[in-house]
Amino acid sequence: MELKVVELFAGVGGFRVGLNQIKSFDENTGRAIESNEWEFVWANQWEPSTKAQPAFDCYVKRFGEKNSINIDINKIDKKSIPNHTLLVGGFPCQDYSVARTLSNELGIEGKKGVLWWDIVDTLYEKKPPFILLENVDRLLKSPAKQRGRDFAVILKTLDELGYIVQWRMINAGEYGMPQRRRRVFIFASLKSTKYAKKILKLKNWEKYLKKDGFFNEIFPIKLEECIVEEKSMEAFIDPVDVSENYCYGKFLTTGMFINGKIVNFDVKESFKGNQYTLRKIMNVARSYEISNLENYIITGESLEKWKYLKGAKRIPRIKPNGSEYFYSEGNMSFPEDLDLPSRTMLTSEGTVNRSSHVVYDESINKNRKITEIEAELLQMFPPNWTNTGMTSRQRYFMMGNALVTGIISSLENKLKNIILEE
Ligand SMILES: C[S@@+](CC[C@H](N)C(=O)[O-])C[C@H]1O[C@@H](n2cnc3c(N)ncnc32)[C@H](O)[C@@H]1O
Incomplete structure (x- = not known):
């Protein structure tokens, strides 16, 4: 498989900076100096609240106009997105509840404007073998009135689309990076990939998750301190059933979801390098x-x-x-x-x-x-x-919206090896 990426909700390009190990840009042209190992075949960024599009303008200045799209993702026909092996994006924490459509008993309908459903439509049409997503840490426990429901809907939806899922809450500051920023990262792989097949065959997912899991191998944890919880969501028929009836509480800070089974535990970081101040x-x-x-x-x-x-x-x-x-x-x-x-x-x-x-x-x-x-x-x-x-205020805003790119560059080599082995 080739290293072809689609970047959704691209902002000013944090995933691309991380994957292509970008450290600087050409002072004359403004173009990023990229490793170009990862080919970004399509990137989408559109800011709904303003006419001006400073994030997109920045993306274009650094990466060029080719393959950069400034249209509301909701208005994009997902069939028109090019084929890719990896879908990346940081999407907002919204209300992921779903209901049955009135017109079609089997159809499901998420709330309007919730960007998760645009990711789902993209996965449905394009079936990228791998996905790497980022969200705020409260995603694992929201909403307050039905703890864990939103993440459970996400897991069930990915399961229905044929993916197995691993997740991890990472605090960049705990791993020698300059900011204490906790974010949840979600890595999903199609069950038909060699990578997923190997995991599906394993007898002991707990052992895998602790030592070889996608995130925990790169961001080490104190193995002796994990209290593992296992749950099953196999009884839920579909995402609507999960949305209405999920009642197992919040998800812990690392875990995996395979064929309706959940293995998860709260991580204690184990980092031996220097702290960045x-x-x-x-x-x-x-x-x-x-x-x-x-x-x-x-x-x-x-x-x-x-x-x-x-x-x-x-x-x-x-x-x-x-x-x-x-x-x-x-x-x-x-x-x-x-x-x-x-x-x-x-x-x-x-x-x-x-x-x-x-x-x-x-x-x-x-x-x-x-x-x-x-x-x-x-x-x-x-x-x-x-x-x-852009204005000074907007520059800070862009950074508040972005991610610690060092997390993505730390995962890059592992991700590359997984995809190249396919
Ligand atoms: C959490 S930020 C992601 C930032 C990005 N990871 C970066 O490094 O800058 C989410 C982005 O989604 C964009 N967005 C919001 N609604 C959108 C829509 N309907 N279509 C496309 N992009 C949208 C926002 O403008 C924002 O830049």
């Missing part, structure tokens, strides 16, 4: 910063405002029924601890916001916001990756 990111960024840091410095009244936002507070509020309650929140680290990987970066990073990072910069003896380049380095993108004509 925010201080190190600031040092690396310094050599790239052309603008002076004046624009980022926080002093005087502004510093007081930040202190208030970051501090513990109890604020009286009124419920819709008129009764009073207290909204309370605790202290945030202020300024940030520079000897740790950063906290998770959100899309609001470029705004005055409790979750934005404020660092004490010893080179100027001042508190300041992190720079756009530091934000890029925290996600392991090349410096100035998003410096493609």
